[in-house]
Every structure is written in C-alpha cells, then in structure tokens.
Amino acid sequence: MEAAVHGDVTLLKQALLHDPLVGAVCNPEEVWQMGDEMLAAMARWLPQYGDQPAAAAKRLAEAEQKRHRVRLRETRGAVRLHTQTVDEMAAASAESRAVAGASDKRKAAQPAAAAH
Secondary structure (H helix, E strand, O other), X not given: OHHHHHOOHHHHHHHHHHOHHHHHHOOHHHHHHHHHHHHHHOHHHOHHHOOHHHHHHHHXXXXXXXXXXXXXXXXXXXXXXXXXXXXXXXXXXXXXXXXXXXXXXXXXXXXXXXXX
C-alpha cells in the first residue's frame, strides 16, 4: 500500500518479494523484472509513479537487447484453464453420479440379500 500511495518502485518490488506466493515460484531477479513489466503494462493507471513506468519499460528493452532478460517459462496457470459451461458441468455431474451408482456396493448387495 505504501508503494502505491507514494509511487515508490523500490517498495513495490520489495512488497512483491515478500509475497509468499510470488516468493514460492520466483527468484529476486524474476521478481524485479515482473515489477518492471507490471509498471510498464499498467502505466496509464499509475500516475503516482510519474516517469517510473517509462524507466521500467526502458530497463526491459535494454535487458532484452543485451539478452539479460530473465527467461520466461510457459505455464498454464488457473486463469488459462478452460471454464466449463453450465451444460458441461451438468453433464460431468450426471456422469459422476452414474459412475458412483455403478460402483455402489450397497446397491450390488441388495438383490443378493433380497433373494434369501
């Protein structure tokens, strides 16, 4: 919050570093680059950062030119997963019920018990 209120890039990057989810998958160099990418991408909504988004974009371009950019990994995060329609969810539910019903040992045992 302090980073956003004061437009402080160092505080922003430190906050990113201290996020447990980010820290679990990114090293500091990746976090620094991610901070620059976020600033550059969201510049129009971050007027409190002044000329810092442009400086971040410049750092990214220079790193790209010198081939010093952190290699990005292609991942499939939750946002990229297929979102099921209501019809797909209903079909999956019906299929699950059918499979569960077919494997229900109580139902399989009832005809045998009724025969005695």
